[in-house]
Amino acid sequence: MTSESIYKEMGQAIIDLDEEKAINLANKAINEKMDLLEVIEKGYADGIRQVGELWEEGEFFLPELMRGAQIMQNCLDLIIPNLQSGTERKSRGKVVIATIEGDIHSIGKTIVATMLRAYGFEVYDLGADVSPRKIIDVALEKDADIIGVSALLTTTMFGQKKVVDLLKERNLESKFKVILGGAPVSSTWVKECKADGFAENAVEAVKLVKSLLGN
């Protein structure tokens, strides 16, 4: 079997949400000393991209999206320790993500974090009800590229603006790109906050982060 056809099978296993097959193929790739970076990029990552497309088409829903990203993550957890040193999968960038202070809704934010990880970003998920100060402190500590702030409630989304305002106050606004998410967020709100973008769902969020980081 050619490498190309194995990659295709790996991608298909993600789309089929067939964890057993995806894991078996990952073990096979490790045992046969395949080029593991290619395995990730041309195999699994291609699968998760297609899962994202199926979500956008309305063919896949939350369970499929989450399951696909989880299977992808489990395969990566197997493969990554076997990458030869010096050939680590290059992180596409670092993202610090949180649901804003006062808001305990974490599901959307968790889905975005899972998808970003599946696409190769280094993600620090701070959970829900996180203060703007803490978000910024962690972003500094981790040397993040992107700060993602989620809010489900129209009452808490003002905290998203506080993150941008506080960055400005601390002269850090050029250091990070700030993106917003959550049901009530719109492009008008992003403009009002002077943030760098927003996404309506996890797949859009991945596209947004990629375009902001130019990859």
Next chain:
Amino acid sequence: MLFQDLLNNDSKIILFDGAMGSEVIKHGLEPGKVPDILNVEKPEIISEIHKLYYDAGSDMCQTNTFGSTPMNLRRHNLENRIKEIIEKALENIKIACPSGRLIVGDIGPTSEFRPPVGNASGEDWYASFSTQANLLEDGVDLWHIETISDLEEMLAAIHAVRDISKKPIIASITYKRTKRGFFTIMGDSLEKCIQTLENEKVDVIGSNCTLGSGDMLILVKEAVELTKIPLSIKPNAGQPRIKGDKTLYDQPIEEFVNDIHEMINLGVKIVGGCCGTSPKTIDQIHKLIDSL
């Protein structure tokens, strides 16, 4: 008056209430606070909002208990206050409810998902809804299980209520519009949801929230082809927009009411509003119903 009498009266359009959440925000609810605690902390505001809806012509209003399940309150560290919250909710609506009108026990989603999205199980949901329904049962005329985005969670809620109460159930699911039609975010189609709710023999099949009145009208056109069970519809007043520190719903009331009019023409039995609607909206729908 009994809900069943209203339901069986062919010429009657039943007027539900409008939003509670966006109304309490107008009264200065603190960010992130669960509106249900206001039953205890600001009972006069909650009673006043109910009264405004009854005065505007609502045949029935729902208790301010959307989030009053142990699963929801736990996240706000309020689980041990559930009894107090629900008892006050019943008091607040009872004060406002004129004789001859009805009180609806409001049951919202637990906000916890089953795997692979979250960790909730059917048993968790059932237990949580049971506690809520038990505390509400004596003070309500009927039930509205609403804003549910997972058919399995809806079933857990229906079974929990049924095991406690013989009162009528309105079962409202929230849908998103996709390229392939209306689905829950968990992937259940409108058709599957309606079929399942018919099998459960709920008294009224409903939809509320997420969709504005325009999209909801499209959903209604599909729904009336799928079932003969009475329908309850509570759309949002368009999509929210933030201006300064205020949340605005820009959709003109006339547009919303026109859509409701079309829904009534299509055979919808119960109409009201969800996020962004107010006593003003309900007043306009009341005038519309009177003119029919």
